[in-house]
Amino acid sequence: MSEETINALNTTSSTENEADLQLSNPEAEDTILDPSKEFEKQDSQHGTMALILLAALFGFQLLILYWKSKHYRSFQAVTLFGLWLIPMYLFGLQAHFWRFLSIWVLYSIANSWVLSRDFVEICTDRMASTLGYYNKDGFPRKHLRANICAICGVAATGTSNNTNNNENGDQNHRVFQLACRHVFHDDCIRGWCLIGKKDICPYCKEKVDLKEFKTNPGAKFNKNRFNEDITLFEPSNKSRRINETAVDNKSNTQLGLIQEIDFFHNSKSAINETLGITKSKTKEITENLEKGQEEEGGINNQENGNGQVDFNSMDDVKMFRKRHRIRVYGTDIPNPFGSFDELESKYEFQSYICKNLKNFSYIKPTSIQMQAIPIMIHGRDLMAMAPTGSGKTLAYILPILYDLKGPEKMGYRSLIISPTRELAQQIYREIKKMSIGKKFKICMLTKATAATQAQAPQLREKFDILISTPLRLVHAIQEENIELKNVRHLILDEADKLLELGFLEQTDEIFAACSNMKLQKSLFSATLPSGVEALANNFMKDPIRVIVGLRNAATETIKQKLIYVGQEEGKLIAIRQLIQEGLKPPVLIFVQSIERAKELFHELIYDGINVDVIHSERTKAQRDSIVLKFRQGKIWVLIATELMARGMDFKGVNLVINYDFPQSVQSYIHRIGRTGRAGRSESGCEVPEWMLQLKNPSKVSKQQLRKKPIERKTISTRSTYDLKKMEHKKEIIEASKKRKARKLASAANKYGDKGGGEADKKEDKGLIKTDDKTKNNKLESSKSLPSNKRRKRISEKD
Numbered sequence: 080m081s082e083e084t085i086n087a088l089n090t091t092s093s094t095e096n097e098a099d100l101q102l103s104n105p106e107a108e109d110t111i112l113d114p115s116k117e118f119e120k121q122d123s124q125h126g127t128m129a130l131i132l133l134a135a136l137f138g139f140q141l142l143i144l145y146w147k148s149k150h151y152r153s154f155q156a157v158t159l160f161g162l163w164l165i166p167m168y169l170f171g172l173q174a175h176f177w178r179f180l181s182i183w184v185l186y187s188i189a190n191s192w193v194l195s196r197d198f199v200e201i202c203t204d205r206m207a208s209t210l211g212y213y214n215k216d217g218f219p220r221k222h223l224r225a226n227i228c229a230i231c232g233v234a235a236t237g238t239s240n241n242t243n244n245n246e247n248g249d250q251n252h253r254v255f256q257l258a259c260r261h262v263f264h265d266d267c268i269r270g271w272c273l274i275g276k277k278d279i280c281p282y283c284k285e286k287v288d289l290k291e292f293k294t295n296p297g298a299k300f301n302k303n304r305f306n307e308d309i310t311l312f313e314p315s316n317k318s319r320r321i322n323e324t325a326v327d328n329k330s331n332t333q334l335g336l337i338q339e340i341d342f343f344h345n346s347k348s349a350i351n352e353t354l355g356i357t358k359s360k361t362k363e364i365t366e367n368l369e370k371g372q373e374e375e376g377g378i379n380n381q382e383n384g385n386g387q388v389d390f391n392s393m394d395d396v397k398m399f400r401k402r403h404r405i406r407v408y409g410t411d412i413p414n415p416f417g418s419f420d421e422l423e424s425k426y427e428f429q430s431y432i433c434k435n436l437k438n439f440s441y442i443k444p445t446s447i448q449m450q451a452i453p454i455m456i457h458g459r460d461l462m463a464m465a466p467t468g469s470g471k472t473l474a475y476i477l478p479i480l481y482d483l484k485g486p487e488k489m490g491y492r493s494l495i496i497s498p499t500r501e502l503a504q505q506i507y508r509e510i511k512k513m514s515i516g517k518k519f520k521i522c523m524l525t526k527a528t529a530a531t532q533a534q535a536p537q538l539r540e541k542f543d544i545l546i547s548t549p550l551r552l553v554h555a556i557q558e559e560n561i562e563l564k565n566v567r568h569l570i571l572d573e574a575d576k577l578l579e580l581g582f583l584e585q586t587d588e589i590f591a592a593c594s595n596m597k598l599q600k601s602l603f604s605a606t607l608p609s610g611v612e613a614l615a616n617n618f619m620k621d622p623i624r625v626i627v628g629l630r631n632a633a634t635e636t637i638k639q640k641l642i643y644v645g646q647e648e649g650k651l652i653a654i655r656q657l658i659q660e661g662l663k664p665p666v667l668i669f670v671q672s673i674e675r676a677k678e679l680f681h682e683l684i685y686d687g688i689n690v691d692v693i694h695s696e697r698t699k700a701q702r703d704s705i706v707l708k709f710r711q712g713k714i715w716v717l718i719a720t721e722l723m724a725r726g727m728d729f730k731g732v733n734l735v736i737n738y739d740f741p742q743s744v745q746s747y748i749h750r751i752g753r754t755g756r757a758g759r760s761e762s763g764c765e766v767p768e769w770m771l772q773l774k775n776p777s778k779v780s781k782q783q784l785r786k787k788p789i790e791r792k793t794i795s796t797r798s799t800y801d802l803k804k805m806e807h808k809k810e811i812i813e814a815s816k817k818r819k820a821r822k823l824a825s826a827a828n829k830y831g832d833k834g835g836g837e838a839d840k841k842e843d844k845g846l847i848k849t850d851d852k853t854k855n856n857k858l859e860s861s862k863s864l865p866s867n868k869r870r871k872r873i874s875e876k877d
């Protein structure tokens with residue numbers, strides 16, 4: 080039998096069998112007889128299948144949404160993978176599949192990391208600039224107000240980590256306030272800092288680690304990350320209760336003090352923000368405030384709604400000054416102004432300056448700005464003294480920018496001196512902010528910039544404004560790397576420090592190098608002792624003195640407290656107790672010396688506190704990073720020496736601790752002035768009565784204290800045995816170093832004078848130092864700055 084016949088037989092037999100089976104099955108018989116029944120069954124099956132499919136799709140969709148919300152990156156990657164791979168595979172790339180796959184992987188990496196980033200960024204920029212909220216340079220164009228998102232300009236009424244409904248019932252995005260106090264929608268700021276490329280606040284251009292603060296930005300710290308520290312810092316229930324009562328009392332006492340505290344005279348809301356008081360209380364305060372103003376006898380009449388002032392007589396001017404606590408001394412003093420709008424209308428300030436003022440939320444000038452700006456515009460020499468944090472920096476930046484008009488390639492025309500590098504950097508940032516819109520060339524003198532200018536003298540011509548510390552500048556002058564002959568404005572920030580013995584010689588040299596006949600000199604500080612004032616009078620031309628508030632006094636809005644500790648050891652115990660009771664970071668602790676700063680740091684770091692230390696022995700990079708981290712809230716407690724005491728503007732500092740009492744009143748005022756800035760914080764003083772009645776120390780003892788700090792025990796909880804052991808070790812090391820040096824010196828004497836030369840050099844240095852001291856002493860006794868010729872004569876005599 081052939082194969083075909085067998086198959087045919089098999090087929091036949093199987094067909095016959097099936098037919099038999101079907102015939103023996105009555106249901107099958109029915110189906111054969113009625114095919115519609117078969118379709119009915121299939122229909123019901125299809126329905127179930129469709130339902131299952133829909134449910135699966137729905138479930139899958141939910142799963143994808145969940146995935147997307149949890150891990151967007153991997154979701155995006157897989158979606159991209161599907162989008163590209165499946166169609167390409169289906170459309171006949173099987174043959175070169177692996178080659179395609181590898182190229183695709185490379186492409187998708189590039190796509191997701193570079194292309195998509197840039198694409199979304201362009202979109203974000205475009206979005207905001209279309210809305211008109213910032214220009215193509217990335218700065219907000221419109222005036223920013225509280226509760227308005229700084230990027231999209233839409234109301235931002237939600238609170239951090241909350242999704243709120245606004246009045247219209249729309250859902251708002253979460254809202255974040257950064258350390259710099261600017262408010263953004265969650266989405267807007269994320270869009271802005273997309274993949275960490277623009278991790279700076281779009282408003283003030285200060286670097287903010289937005290990634291770090293995604294869920295809790297700015298001064299509100301990342302509680303998850305620093306959970307352990309939180310337990311250290313969170314006040315106990317008891318102290319919280321005490322604090323609450325204190326706030327209530329505070330707001331009551333504020334009713335009488337309100338004008339004193341609000342030296343920025345900003346808004347009622349600012350007062351509320353500071354005090355955290357309710358609407359009904361606001362009304363009460365407002366009424367009291369208005370009553371108070373009426374009682375003052377219509378002083379308000381001088382000012383119109385915008386705060387602009389029209390003076391009809393000298394009495395008006397006097398009243399205005401009195402109201403803003405401004406005292407002036409000198410001849411022919413220009414009138415103050417009342418609002419920033421007047422700068423444009425009366426003084427014809429360039430529009431870019433006014434725009435920047437609005438953009439950076441400078442609504443009303445502070446008292447020092449009201450009086451110092453007109454004086455500087457009129458080209459007069461100025462000595463300005465105003466409380467810490469009252470806006471002195473802006474008071475000299477604005478007239479400088481006004482007078483410079485625009486960039487000119489004729490070398491430095493304005494020079495600002497600050498005692499520390501950190502403060503110089505802060506001033507640099509502030510000028511950059513205020514000069515947006517004019518392409519001024521501003522130079523912050525560092526080792527690198529000085530070297531560049533030494534190599535390429537033609538570069539010097541390009542700059543307009545120079546900011547420097549005295550030492551760096553004097554070095555550049557001596558090396559002839561810098562030309563100051565065109566300088567028209569010379570500003571000494573923290574002037575009393577720059578005219579102290581340590582800096583006087585350098586300041587004098589800088590004065591000598593600024594040879595322009597039209598040089599205008601201005602001194603700014605929160606403290607100006609009368610001796611320094613007399614010294615300054617010698618080199619200023621018909622100066623005007625402006626004093627805001629009380630002379631040489633701490634800012635009134637700062638609450639001060641005295642804690643008894645008994646002995647030196649008691650300080651450490653007290654500070655630990657403070658921490659246990661609950662401190663609100665950021666906290667600044669001042670100590671007397673670098674050594675003590677290090678010691679305290681080593682004590683506190685083992686207590687598990689988020690603490691760091693800053694002093695002049697740390698590298699510049701370290702110092703920069705510490706300042707930045709402290710600003711960002713990454714460091715909660717910062718131990719510092721006098722380096723940080725002056726000028727540094729840390730907006731949110733809650734507490735300043737003077738671990739070692741400062742050596743002078745001035746130092747105390749500047750140190751505590753790191754808090755309560757821009758009118759924040761509250762007043763009050765808990766220094767006991769008996770202490771206030773103590774006799775003032777004599778002049779001699781004050782001077783002695785300035786010259787030589789009090790000797791203090793080391794900060795340590797180690798046993799005296801351990802300490803002695805350490806000291807012994809130190810002594811051994813010192814002795815061995817000395818032995819080595821002696822050996823080297825005698826070897827050098829034997830074989831020539833190389834080593835001796837070194838020693839000579841060192842000795843020379845010492846001589847120069849003592850020379851400086853004697854010169855300085857002479858200067859102090861004569862209370863005037865010697866001219867260059869006189870200085871030459873002194874050195875010749877020496």
Ligand SMILES: Nc1ncnc2c1ncn2[C@@H]1O[C@H](COP(=O)(O)OP(=O)(O)OP(=O)(O)O)[C@@H](O)[C@H]1O
Pocket residue numbers: 343440441442443444445448465466467468469470471472473604605725726727728730752756757
């Ligand atoms: N007109 C203003 N309105 C609101 N805030 C202002 C105004 N002027 C300055 N500020 C803000 O006040 C803060 C303190 O300013 P600044 O650092 O100039 O104070 P200062 O008087 O120089 O203090 P210090 O004596 O400590 O150096 C800054 O954050 C600044 O932005």
